[in-house]
Amino acid sequence: MGEKGRGWNLGLAGLLTPVTIWLGLFFLIPLLLILAYSFGTSGVYGGITLGFNPGNYLKVFDPLYLQIIGRTFFIAALTTLLCLALGYPLAYFIVFKGYRRRNLLILLVMVPFWTSLLIRAYSWVVILSGNGIANKFLQFIGVTDEPLTLIFTPEAVLMGMVYSYLPFMILPLYASLEKFDTRLKEAAKDLGASRWQTFWRVTFPLSMPGVIAGSILVFIPSAGEFVIPQLLGGSRTVMTGTLIQTQFGAARDWAFGSALSVMLAVLLLAAILFYVRRVGTDKLEGM
Amino acid sequence: MQRRGTSISRGKFLKMMGAAGVAGSTLSVLSCQPNTSATGGGGGSGGGPEEKELALYNWSDYVAGSTIPGFQKETGIKVTQDFFASNEDLLGKLQAGATGYDVIVPSDYMVAIMVKSDVIQKLDKSKIPNIKNVGENYMGLSYDPNNEYSLPYQWxxxxxxxxxxxxxxxxxxxxxxxxxxxxxxxxxxxxxxxxxxxxxxxxxxxxxxxxxxxxxxxxxxxxxxxxxxxxxxxxxxxxxxxxxxxxxxxxxxxxxxxxxxxxxxxxxxxxxxxxxxxWTDNMSIPNGAPHPDNANKFINYILDAKVGAALSNYTYYNTPNEASLPDIDPALKDLPGYTLASDIxxxxxxxxxxxxxxxxxxxxxxxxxxx
The missing domain is CATH 3.40.190.10 (Periplasmic binding protein-like II)
Known part of the structure; x- marks a missing residue:
């Protein structure tokens, strides 16, 4: 028994070695490097001198940068909420009404992943521009005479983000609802619950692991987004990701860029811990 | 700062995607190495003749169709081209120790920074006789007063x-x-x-x-x-x-x-x-370039009259090469703002x-x- 147990542990250790090396080399070391850089001093011409310089973190507290970080979290939260509002009914529909076409429908949700995000974002520029399809259609049905300003606005950024991250919400919701035992709905109905009550008291609470996982999967990349605000926002919706990119690029201030990255990571971690605490970790057990 | 932007000079949609991808990978600067093998030390390390290879690190869509094949035909040197999306990308890669590039194309202010941060080497002007073709307005600019490190590519x-x-x-x-x-x-x-x-x-x-x-x-x-x-x-x-x-x-x-x-x-x-x-984009040779001789040859080739004209007729930018002017497309020359009066x-x-x-x-x- 004891011998058998040890053998199993050795086997597991063997299986975990590749992933440990992988994550160590390509995740942990770069992360530590960023942490070290964040306390360094940037050279005037780029490059960095390591040391202990907390000044980079003090700079984060400039009202300008705090406002950008605040805006980033607001947009990321709004993106998450909209993805949930759009994604939940769809996942629900696929699981409970999709029948034999379930697999096909969930495949269709994943289709956008087969094309680069950049190409998809660019196609929105084409669709929403002054003489793009959207404006042509609106003019055709008589909603407007003059082309409307649909692109390079904060709303276009939000739309682009919801569009890009929606599948990350739908897939975990689908996985979570798929395991749902429909007999529970019948039981609720037998016990006199209305459809509304059945949903809010039975179905939704049981799908919480999917809601939590989906929210985290949407919120984290949204908060780090830097391409969509540039392409669809005309660079006027400045988010933290863009700000970090500027520090590593044009500003040649890798130390400040690293400090911003560390702050963003810490704030994201805090937000997620708060969220999971709030909703309850026990809900994650179904995962 | 980006000069050519994320760059599609001709609505080349897919190319744009490639360049934007480069821009997106700024953070992975440290792990980036060009595909050519590296050799240490400053340029011109004596010894045997160089391999017939040259690695050009350029803005995307910034050579004419005939530029590279023409050089290969003339010299037998095989050119591989990689692209960067901003001057800061280029600087970051060189500072992080990327070697293997022979010719790079930094803009004006970036040449000055690269000289100060010691990442580019002096040109061997004895191998660049076509330097005589460069107009005096494009030589001796503040970022490299004696053109020791750079010669103009386009402006x-x-x-x-x-x-x-x-x-x-x-x-x-x-x-x-x-x-x-x-x-x-x-x-x-x-x-x-x-x-x-x-x-x-x-x-x-x-x-x-x-x-x-x-x-x-x-x-x-x-x-x-x-x-x-x-x-x-x-x-x-x-x-x-x-x-x-x-x-x-x-x-x-x-x-x-x-x-x-x-x-x-x-x-x-x-x-x-x-x-x-x-503004001026320039040709320079980074420290540790594996083929500095070929690099000087390439710079000389670009400053040839016909080659320079073909290049500018493709990019729609101006040539610093005065010998090229007679071969610039007349339709281009006549556009307002292309040929500038001296007061402008x-x-x-x-x-x-x-x-x-x-x-x-x-x-x-x-x-x-x-x-």
């Missing part, structure tokens, strides 16, 4: 591409870009130095100002302008917006203006008063590195964009 200006039919002929000032009647119909470059520079020019100051009061005045001007704009874009993105009528006035690099004007007669290009930017040329200013003030410029630009 151009930064100005306003606009729809003359809709807007009428503009007067020659920068004021149009602040005109309320064009609200929502204008775009500026997503480049801190060029856009803050436009405000500095408008106020009558230098684009290289380090004066806090002047910079604050420029910031106030840009905050007045921001609500009137559609946004801040790469020059290659502004061009289609003006061409398809989404906007009427756009801040662009000259090559994008000329490309748009050659396809749409309603468009015009203005190099505003009192001052505007002229004289009021053009070169963007220089402003050292520590760079970060002040970036902070101002971030503040303006998020105002």
């Amino acid at each position: 151009g200006t930064t100005g306003i591409l606009y729809n003359k039919k809709e807007v009428g002929k503009l007067d020659s000032s920068w004021d149009a870009m602040w005109d309320k009647q064009f609200e929502g119909k204008m775009a500026m470059l997503a480049d801190s130095r060029e856009t803050i520079g436009a405000a500095l020019y408008k106020l009558g100051y230098s684009v290289n100002s380090k004066n806090q009061d002047q910079l604050q005045e420029a910031e106030a001007e840009l905050k007045k302008q921001q609500p009137l704009l559609r946004g801040y874009f790469a020059s290659t993105e502004v061009r289609p917006l003006v061409m398809n009528g989404d906007i009427l006035l756009g801040h662009v690099y000259s090559g994008d203006a000329f490309l748009a004007m050659s396809e749409n007669e309603d468009l015009d290009y203005l190099i505003p008063n009192p001052r505007a930017t002229r 040329f004289e009021r053009l200013e070169v963007i220089e590195d402003v050292g520590k003030t760079t970060r002040e410029y970036e902070r101002i630009f971030t503040e303006v964009k998020s105002a």
